[in-house]
Amino acid sequence: MNLDALLDHPAFAGAPPRDLDAYARRAYAQLAVVNEAVGGAGPLLDDPRTMSAVLDWAAVVDPSLFAAAAIHYAVVLTSIKELGRPEESLESAIASLDRLDAVGAILITEIGHGNNHISLQTQAVYEPETRTFRLHTPTPGARKLMASIALPGVAKIGTVYADLVVDGRSCGTFAFVVPLRDAAGLRPGVLVEPLEGSVPVALDYSVTSFDGVRVPYDHWLRDTASITSDGRFEDPLGNKDRRLVRSLALSAWASLAGAVGLASASRAAAAIALRYAATRSTMGRLSPDRPVLDYRTQQHALYGALASAHAVTALVDKAIEAFLAKPWEVPPDETAITFSPWVAAHRTHALAKAAATELCAEITAECRRRTGAQGVLSINRIIAYEGLAQGYNSAGGDNLLILLDAGRSMAETLQPCAVPDTVTGDLADPDVRLGLLRVQEATLHAELAASVRQAGDAGLSPFDAWNPHLPKAAELARVHQRRMVAEAFRALVAERQDEALAAAERLYGLRDLHRGRAWLLERGVLSPAEALSVADLADKAVDDVAAHAQALLDGLGLPERRLGAWFLSA
Template sequence: MTTTAERPASVRTADARVDVPTLEQHLLGRYADLRRSARAIVADPAFQKIEGQPYAEHRERVLTQLRRLVAETDVLRAFPTALGGADDHGGSLARFEELVAGDPSLQIKAGVQWGLFASAILHLGTADHHERLLRDAMFLQVPGAFAMTETGHGSDVASIGTTAEYDAATQEFVLHTPFRGAWKDYLGNAATHGTAAVVFAQLITAAPGGERVNHGVHAFYVPIRDAVTGEFLPGVGGEDDGFKGGLNGIDNGRLWFDHVRVPRRDLLNRYGDVAADGTYSSPIENPGRRFFTMLGTLVQGRVSLDGAATNASKLALAIAVTYANQRRQFAGADDDEVVLLDHGEHQRRLLPLVAEAYASTYAHEELLAAFDDVFSGRADTPATRADLETLAATLKPTSTWTAMRTIQTCREACGGAGFLAENRLVGLHQDLDVYVTFEGDNTVLYQLVAKRLLGDYAKGLKLHSAGDMARLVAERAADAALHRTPLVRAAQTIADVGDARRSVGQLRDESTQRQLLTDRVETMVAEAAAALAPARSLPPAAAAALFEAHQHELIEAARAHAERVQWEAFTRALATVDDPGTRRVLTRLRDLFGLTLVERHLAWYLIHGRLSAGRARTVSSYIDRLLVRLRPHAQDLVDAFGYGPEHLRAAIASGAEQVRQEEARAWNRAQRASGEAAVPERHVRG
């Protein structure tokens, strides 16, 4: 990394400076020591990805890395102390998220083994399962798969086709794959390494009258391979998913079951049990609530993906900004080539993404705190679990989509050098690509968030009659008319004319940014609620069609909500920064984040009359001013991410580019000083 002392005076400013070590500690958050210890692990080349390694070798390398994690590191923090863990749920995820810097395949395979397979036994099983099965899963004696997703049903888990029908005569479940689309698919550890799986299936029992009853999706512990020979057990089959677009250190595969008999005791029965005679019971009577409660216990996958994706964005930005501060291109006024980051468009490409990375970091820290509060038991209620699930569904899509956009922009900003595998960016892009569709497809997750927003909105308004809804619609129509009235827009424009400072002052005001972001969310939710209100009195098919017609608006409302959540987290974090210079720079970075969101949605603000055309222009012009003010601090801001050369592992961020540029500049200066430099043709007079 480049230190402040090494940078030329031209990139320093008198009005603000960043205390990099203090800011790094601030960004690392509550689990700073655990994050540093994880970064020390992936600083070891033995835990780092070898670009271009054949995928069969890559898989074995990652399995070896997992075994080393068990033997040499504190990898079981989330599990009970009595079993060798630490009952530290938030700290455990904070460590796992950092593995992405070594190899995303390592981070995800660790998540499969401990965050999904072993955690399903822990959270969906009971004392008997913990005693019999959990320890071997924790210590990797039994590598396991998490067999939920099916070829024909990805995010729609409730509709999976695999069945587990209870046979009271033998006290066994008969696990069966009735058709090809019900094959379990994309499962880590399924292709080669897994010897058992937690399999999700529709639990079917016989009622007293002989009627077969489907109690919905439940989880079963199922051995799938002989631990010695590696061969599938009788009735179990599968395929290797083969080479993928990324994450090829994970042995993803498919599984199917042909009337495999599973002992009754291997139903993970915390939320649903079957007695010897076939009687079904559950502590949660409502089937829908039971289903979502079971899935909610596995929310840590989404939480960890949010953190890992944010870390990947920071790695990419550290590489691209470091390169942009050293690489020179195109001559300036003094015939010396200009550092890339001094070009205005380069600042426009990278610095708003740095601001997003900070917002994502602070929002993730709050998500980790909420996760730890619930899973530690300190604040474990149905309401807090619902809030946690909503927050995870809000942030995971946002950070994973942002990571893809960030890595691609960084790749382009590094030109051809960014396309070389040695500079990490293409590899990160390939590995992070699938993050947007696993542990919940991003679009589906945003849809869940939108439904929660609509539910909270309806509860807040306590709409009990058609008259209430009619009044709401009328009020919203009046509000829209007010904001869209030309007179109101003209008044705002007149207020701004001749005094751009007043407009800028309002835009950088925290309350103004909050109002703009909040108003957009609330308006979008209210408009969607009004549009969907007739669904309550429509036949099911017509109601479903109405919902589909407005699905896009719902997803955009969820996106707006996610942006506001991140902005609020950034703003709360600002209040905890003590160093005045650092706080001043971070405030500008927060303003850049907030106003970039407003600029991104300027059409909405103009159409809905929230901004005049004049003030809309001021948004963009003030962003340009912020970029100029933040440019001198760009290297400090990415250095504060805390990743060293051993984590970045990119030749263009190693300092080699700085050496090349200085060599070239020295040669050109010597040529000019000696008078031996060739004269450009345009300077030759005819």
């Protein structure tokens, strides 16, 4: 499928509008063009690789288009497909979404509390007389925050997460498919306050509440649960937390989709900044009329960004392949819910999304800084890519909460990772660096587990036992993420046997080690001389990447036309 041909369509012409509504409207118009070209949602839902290719392309063209596409396909339609038991009414809603007569939106987050995803206040009350539900916002704090449904004239269907109430009893969190607005306006009982002001990923965000919106029975994404004809709620999962995690099964795909977009944005930012630096002549007195990329500072920054862009790509590609081979490599585990449901739903993908966000944030910020004024012009896109990373710090699940849940559940339920017998050797060797990461992770893991065990033995409350150790839990999860990235890169280079990629792996790994060397030094894992040598090794690795720069740029797979940065054609 040649998606680049779509760039000739008028919906993609010209610079992005300044007006936020116009920007969002353009993103939805572009999504309609994409949907038509791919033959509706069906082919994307049937083939995750196609879905991923479309999301990858969209993220490079415009992060707002990507966000709209990710929510529509990877979040809303995926969850309906996974959890819905459609009859006539839901079939009709699915057909609308498939044709993009209506765009999908997701409404989980509530404005009133942090960690609201594990304790939603919005209610869907079952009415036995009509065998329907009434959707209701009981308090101002239960209003839904950030759903992209504020734009008039664009029909929207939402998956709304609510506490199901049957016969006065709370039965757990489920999603309900709710038409929110059509071309004529909002549906009865749906109240939408547009959120004014700029946001990192421009869409039509809102605060939304419900006043007795009637929802048909089959719009309940009930999965295996049911309500009998005499009004009894039955759920074979038998546990509200398990149901919450199951209702959020979509988050496995949502996290993966986010990671795909973040990797694409990272690659695009690196490609744009390197093209700029290669052609930007400088007049510094050391050597007038030299491209800025000849300077060592620029090389460190941008070849570093290029190497990191390949690292995040390796991580995300591995996550996709693993998911295709075995969607639930680690079964959902409701005991991992402390702050949020994301790790419980899919640990690897939640961590991959959080790691991709961090890498994308670093890469795009560095590329922006190294591209001068052109770097902050939205027509050159780098700040839009950086905005995607800012958005995904929270969107798809708060990254810190993901780290806290991951660190806590690792310490409570898993054994520390295996460590090699010896970790001495050439620090330019990726296996030696991986060994160091394993030592750090296993040590932090064992220390954290021991600390909280002691606190538990001392009879402290869960808050007092855990709260002092939360920074350590986050640190453990961060080191685990660094190992995930390093292992993914290792596997890729081993498979491809490609010198250019090996150079990128070396530079990425040595920069990562350089940033993390303090802990290894403090614990005596590295000697001062070894720690001191890392900067020189990284400097040498910059030369290796420079020698393969063209191959590594080509490997990003980004034609100039798709990048579309203004300065490339100015």
